[in-house]
Amino acid sequence: MSFTIHGIxxxxxxxxxxxxxxxxxxxxxxxxxxxPSQAAEESARFDAAxxxxxxxxxxxxASIPATAPAEIGAFINxxxxxxxxxxxxxxPRRIIETENCNAEWALKLQTDALVARFDEIVDxxxxxxxxxxVQVAERVMKALSGxxxxxxxxxxxxxxxxxxxVAHDLSPADxxxxxxxxxxxxxxxxxxxxxxxxxxxxxxxxxxxxxxxxGQQMIRENELLIVDGTIGVVIVDPDEQVLAEYQLRQQxxxxxxxxxRGLKDRRAVTLDGVPVELQANIELPADVAKxxxxxxxxxxxxxxxxxxxxxxxxxxxxxxxxxxxxxxEDMEDMPVTIRTYDLGADKENDSxxxxxxxxxxxxxxxxxxxxxxxxxxxxxxxxxASHYGKVNILIPMLATAVEIDQTLxxxxxxxxxxxxxxxxxxRDIQVGGMIEVPAAALALGMFIRKLDFLSIGTNDLIQxxxxxxxxxxxxxxxxxPLHPAVLNLLxxxxxxxxxxxxxxxxxxxxxxxVALTRLLLAFxxxxxxxxxxxxxxxxxxILKSNFSKLKPLAQKMLRAxxxxxxxxxxxxxxx
Ligand code: PEP
Ligand code: MG
Numbered sequence: 152m153s154f155t156i157h158g159i160x161x162x163x164x165x166x167x168x169x170x171x172x173x174x175x176x177x178x179x180x181x182x183x184x185x186x187p188s189q190a191a192e193e194s195a196r197f198d199a200a201x202x203x204x205x206x207x208x209x210x211x212x213a214s215i216p217a218t219a220p221a222e223i224g225a226f227i228n229x230x231x232x233x234x235x236x237x238x239x240x241x242x243p244r245r246i247i248e249t250e251n252c253n254a255e256w257a258l259k260l261q262t263d264a265l266v267a268r269f270d271e272i273v274d275x276x277x278x279x280x281x282x283x284x285v286q287v288a289e290r291v292m293k294a295l296s297g298x299x300x301x302x303x304x305x306x307x308x309x310x311x312x313x314x315x316x317v318a319h320d321l322s323p324a325d326x327x328x329x330x331x332x333x334x335x336x337x338x339x340x341x342x343x344x345x346x347x348x349x350x351x352x353x354x355x356x357x358x359x360x361x362x363x364x365x366g367q368q369m370i371r372e373n374e375l376l377i378v379d380g381t382i383g384v385v386i387v388d389p390d391e392q393v394l395a396e397y398q399l400r401q402q403x404x405x406x407x408x409x410x411x412r413g414l415k416d417r418r419a420v421t422l423d424g425v426p427v428e429l430q431a432n433i434e435l436p437a438d439v440a441k442x443x444x445x446x447x448x449x450x451x452x453x454x455x456x457x458x459x460x461x462x463x464x465x466x467x468x469x470x471x472x473x474x475x476x477x478x479x480e481d482m483e484d485m486p487v488t489i490r491t492y493d494l495g496a497d498k499e500n501d502s503x504x505x506x507x508x509x510x511x512x513x514x515x516x517x518x519x520x521x522x523x524x525x526x527x528x529x530x531x532x533x534x535x536a537s538h539y540g541k542v543n544i545l546i547p548m549l550a551t552a553v554e555i556d557q558t559l560x561x562x563x564x565x566x567x568x569x570x571x572x573x574x575x576x577x578r579d580i581q582v583g584g585m586i587e588v589p590a591a592a593l594a595l596g597m598f599i600r601k602l603d604f605l606s607i608g609t610n611d612l613i614q615x616x617x618x619x620x621x622x623x624x625x626x627x628x629x630x631x632p633l634h635p636a637v638l639n640l641l642x643x644x645x646x647x648x649x650x651x652x653x654x655x656x657x658x659x660x661x662x663x664x665v666a667l668t669r670l671l672l673a674f675x676x677x678x679x680x681x682x683x684x685x686x687x688x689x690x691x692x693i694l695k696s697n698f699s700k701l702k703p704l705a706q707k708m709l710r711a712x713x714x715x716x717x718x719x720x721x722x723x724x725x726x
Pocket of ligand 2: 547587608610611
């Protein structure tokens with residue numbers, strides 16, 4: 152019987168194939184008594200399992216292909232860190248002794264305790280790290296039971312591309328394994344848009360869906376599936392007509408992607424001659440190759456905080472300098488806008504620091520200004536890298552004039568220290584601010600007077616304007632880029648900046664949404680920075696747009712308030 156399951160599409164496109172259910176050992180384990188006289192032996196059995204998993208991770212690391220997305224290495228790091236943390240690798244030994252129980256039960260108790268601690272965390276990103284802890288614990292559990300990790304089914308190599316992996320949850324380690332195989336798609340019961348699974352899915356560019364909730368229960372092994380990653384729907388056991396329709400859609404999608412590749416070297420100019428810069432958002436230096444391959448004319452947002460995540464120490468000045476220099480050099484004089492670290496809120500390094508309202512707390516520049524020494528270390532590294540390419544410094548979350556002044560003072564301090572040493576840097580380096588707090592948007596004048604350029608962070612600007620936690624699934628439906636307040640703020644920021652001749656870019660997810668490309672163009676936006684996978688799609692829209700014809704309708708949209716009318720007008724704009 153045919154039916155559909157809905158989830159969150161995290162990577163677009165259509166996949167058609169047979170289900171392969173991936174099973175995990177799970178943490179439902181029996182308890183049995185271990186007398187004190189045998190506790191040492193039981194602890195040794197536990198230690199051996201930890202050692203085995205350590206070796207598995209080393210093996211996985213060695214097997215990562217050079218072409219694999221950079222995030223995969225970072226995820227293995229994170230899982231190794233979790234494994235090596237004493238709360239997982241040592242604490243269960245004590246439980247074996249105090250509870251007189253077997254190693255599996257001790258591991259289960261400890262994992263439950265850790266998971267409960269994660270559940271108390273308000274911050275969505277950190278809460279999702281709970282899944283990483285469970286995944287690592289599951290690996291140890293498998294090692295204890297003598298059951299090796301996930302092993303792909305024996306298949307003829309050419310049949311793999313017809314397989315759709317159906318999992319309760321996937322760990323980055325699992326993803327490495329199926330990266331070497333050629334699964335058509337994967338769908339999972341758990342995960343949110345910021346989960347590791349979603350991040351890797353986007354970088355692998357295969358249609359994928361998360362948060363199906365009961366996919367593993369409802370789908371049977373080998374059942375025929377259609378995965379529509381664009382709208383987040385799985386069609387189970389489709390009838391012939393639906394299948395034929397999706398086969399056609401899949402062919403069209405693949406053809407479209409092939410055609411898009413031909414646009415890589417075309418300049419992004421509208422039909423009436425308005426040039427547009429299409430730049431890439433990256434998280435790690437290794438992403439540059441893909442950005443260039445998709446025709447990016449610069450890096451509009453390098454989220455430097457990813458260099459600080461998934462590790463227990465801090466990258467020192469030299470390590471940061473090497474990372475920034477590599478991006479600057481690899482981009483060969485194209486602009487590289489590096490954002491100073493935006494830690495806190497959904498990107499937390501210090502898991503001990505739990506606040507009730509992290510998105511409104513000590514985050515981004517607020518955090519930097521409380522730890523000037525750490526911040527100046529980054530600023531020195533950025534300045535040093537500016538000698539090797541066209542580096543711009545971007546400051547996140549600025550809201551007040553005092554913050555801007557203090558930041559500029561610290562940049563001056565970093566410059567003076569380099570001057571004293573005679574270390575070269577670009578003396579014309581540009582310093583910009585992200586406009587992602589409504590206060591900044593409404594008091595734009597002070598940003599324009601004090602800074603060289605602006606970059607609109609719509610992910611946060613929408614979060615703060617509409618009071619919607621961007622990491623909270625339960626209010627995700629209220630997150631609306633077309634809300635009149637958002638549209639009017641955006642149009643006004645762009646207009647004010649253009650009038651003052653201060654360059655303004657937009658680097659939130661809106662920049663990569665083709666449905667909004669023309670609207671932003673009509674508002675006067677000339678610089679977009681987006682996820683690499685969207686660059687060519689947006690370029691295609693720009694090439695087919697006529698700026699002068701768009702403007703009147705876009706102005707009309709600014710006066711509309713009815714959501715249905717707004718959507719209708721947007722459709723008209725995109726027709
Ligand atoms: C944004 O807020 O729009 C942005 C680009 O920054 P981030 O998503 O990293 O917060
Ligand atoms: Mg932001």
